[in-house]
Amino acid sequence: MPRAPDASALAALKAAAGQGGWLDSDADVEPYRSDFRRLYRGATPLVLQPADTEGVARVLALCRRERIAVVPCGGNTSYCGGATPDESGAQVVLSLRRLNRVRHVDPADYSMTVESGVTLAAAQAAASAHDRLFPLSLGSEGTAQIGGNLSTNAGGTAVLRYGMMRDLVLGLEVVLADGSVLHGLKSLRKDNTGYDVKSLFIGAEGTLGVITAATLKLFPAAKDSATALVGVATPQAALDLLAHLRAAAGDTLSTFEIMPRFAVELTVRLVAGVADPLGMDAAWYLLVELTSPNPEAGLAAVLAESLGAAVERGLVADALIAASLAQAQAMWKLRESVPEAQRRYGASLKHDVSVPISALPRLIEAGCALVERLVPEGQVIGYGHLGDGNLHFNVSQRPGTDAAAFLARGPALEEAVFDLVEGLGGSISAEHGIGRLKAGELARRADPVELAVMRSIKAALDPDGILNPGKVLAAPR
Ligand SMILES: Cc1cc2nc3c(=O)[nH]c(=O)nc-3n(C[C@H](O)[C@H](O)[C@H](O)COP(=O)(O)OP(=O)(O)OC[C@H]3O[C@@H](n4cnc5c(N)ncnc54)[C@H](O)[C@@H]3O)c2cc1C
Numbered sequence: 001m002p003r004a005p006d007a008s009a010l011a012a013l014k015a016a017a018g019q020g021g022w023l024d025s026d027a028d029v030e031p032y033r034s035d036f037r038r039l040y041r042g043a044t045p046l047v048l049q050p051a052d053t054e055g056v057a058r059v060l061a062l063c064r065r066e067r068i069a070v071v072p073c074g075g076n077t078s079y080c081g082g083a084t085p086d087e088s089g090a091q092v093v094l095s096l097r098r099l100n101r102v103r104h105v106d107p108a109d110y111s112m113t114v115e116s117g118v119t120l121a122a123a124q125a126a127a128s129a130h131d132r133l134f135p136l137s138l139g140s141e142g143t144a145q146i147g148g149n150l151s152t153n154a155g156g157t158a159v160l161r162y163g164m165m166r167d168l169v170l171g172l173e174v175v176l177a178d179g180s181v182l183h184g185l186k187s188l189r190k191d192n193t194g195y196d197v198k199s200l201f202i203g204a205e206g207t208l209g210v211i212t213a214a215t216l217k218l219f220p221a222a223k224d225s226a227t228a229l230v231g232v233a234t235p236q237a238a239l240d241l242l243a244h245l246r247a248a249a250g251d252t253l254s255t256f257e258i259m260p261r262f263a264v265e266l267t268v269r270l271v272a273g274v275a276d277p278l279g280m281d282a283a284w285y286l287l288v289e290l291t292s293p294n295p296e297a298g299l300a301a302v303l304a305e306s307l308g309a310a311v312e313r314g315l316v317a318d319a320l321i322a323a324s325l326a327q328a329q330a331m332w333k334l335r336e337s338v339p340e341a342q343r344r345y346g347a348s349l350k351h352d353v354s355v356p357i358s359a360l361p362r363l364i365e366a367g368c369a370l371v372e373r374l375v376p377e378g379q380v381i382g383y384g385h386l387g388d389g390n391l392h393f394n395v396s397q398r399p400g401t402d403a404a405a406f407l408a409r410g411p412a413l414e415e416a417v418f419d420l421v422e423g424l425g426g427s428i429s430a431e432h433g434i435g436r437l438k439a440g441e442l443a444r445r446a447d448p449v450e451l452a453v454m455r456s457i458k459a460a461l462d463p464d465g466i467l468n469p470g471k472v473l474a475a476p477r
Pocket of ligand 1: 036071072073075076077078081082096138143144145146147148149150151152156157205206210211431435
């Protein structure tokens with residue numbers, strides 16, 4: 001069991017982290033005490049921020065020897081409290097912020113090696129500077145780091161075409177709980193040499209090791225694109241349109257996002273600079289994008305033709321294809337501002353869930369009925385990555401209702417939503433992870449054999465339980 005560090009252990013940790021490698025003043029530590037959503041507020045005596053892999057290794061070796069719990073922290077944008085220390089004041093935070101070098105971009109290999117503290121936006125820019133694409137894209141990309149993206153197996157808006165973070169990794173460098181370094185920065189597409197060890201650390205949320213660098217897959221840069229906002233009457237019509245567009249546009253279809261009318265209205269009203277570029281009356285809005293590395297792909301014509309055919313089939317109520325980059329950017333701003341609009345609107349209950357794509361209409365219909373029955377103060381804002389079967393089934397508090405009463409209904413609603421999702425063959429965490437928020441639910445709902453395998457892996461890699469205790473795997477009762 002980890003224990004609280006004493007003064008000499010803290011001094012040794014500072015020395016291990018090296019010059020400029022630690023923060024302990026109240027003001028400096030403050031941002032690390034709470035999570036992005038302000039669900040948790042913890043305490044820590046020390047934030048370590050070594051500048052390189054060797055520094056991380058020294059820190060972890062010491063933590064292992066002294067049995068000190070460590071909470072790895074990237075951009076601290078986790079939606080599940082994954083990077084926040086607990087309230088004991090005994091856990092130290094290990095920030096990867098200073099491991100921020102792009103080590104190597106190899107356009108011929110379509111790969112690049114970056115350190116874990118490089119932000120996602122900086123990684124995208126590094127690829128772009130070599131006429132390559134790193135396709136992961138999230139609303140938090142300016143702040144979230146590659147190490148955090150890997151550790152949460154992040155998704156975002158291009159999963160339909162490129163997959164989640166796990167699909168974009170060729171190799172990892174990881175410091176294990178005892179301070180040893182796993183040197184796995186291979187750029188191979190094929191490597192069948194036993195167990196896929198790197199995969200263990202992806203989505204592990206800092207509970208099995210600390211990722212210090214990654215070799216990532218790159219793709220040809222997009223040279224042609226076509227973006228549209230499309231209005232449809234029902235989620236089923238949206239699904240039918242997805243199948244129609246996949247047939248017409250093939251792999252060029254890279255984004256297929258859904259927003260209810262209420263989310264669009266709220267975003268236009270509450271987020272500065274968001275205009276309603278559609279000016280039309282639809283129950284559901286879709287952001288659709290095709291991209292291709294071929295500048296002659298003629299994607300605007302492909303999109304216009306296939307949407308025209310969809311209108312004729314009665315799938316689409318109305319559609320606007322962006323006539324300029326600025327118009328396309330305005331459409332993206334609308335979609336990406338939905339979480340911010342919801343935050344400004346007031347208290348909310350959030351569920352990041354996934355189901356088989358075909359079950360999405362059922363999830364939306366049955367989920368709305370649950371909210372009507374269980375949360376009279378609530379308004380559903382179910383939006384997200386329809387092409388991946390991933391809905392952010394969120395509920396906002398209606399204006400003028402009591403916030404405390406609204407929030408008090410959260411646990412009952414969550415239970416019912418998770419039951420619904422499970423009944424549909426879905427997942428209680430599509431892309432945000434487990435963190436502290438869903439550790440109890442995972443313990444309750446996961447297949448017992450799968451959970452036992454997870455606990456065995458944890459015990460093998462972190463026998464003293466010093467790595468991010470309480471996250472992903474709740475302490476057994
Ligand atoms: C506005 C907004 C939009 C978002 N949109 C999306 C979205 O579309 N899709 C999506 O999947 N997520 C989304 N997220 C959630 C979040 O941004 C992502 O999960 C992101 O990948 C987290 O990265 P981070 O660097 O902030 O990680 P942190 O929050 O710092 O950490 C996340 C977890 O990873 C661990 N960790 C961090 N770095 C390391 C490391 N180097 N080694 C080992 N463990 C580590 C932490 O201990 C923690 O458990 C969004 C968040 C915000 C605020």
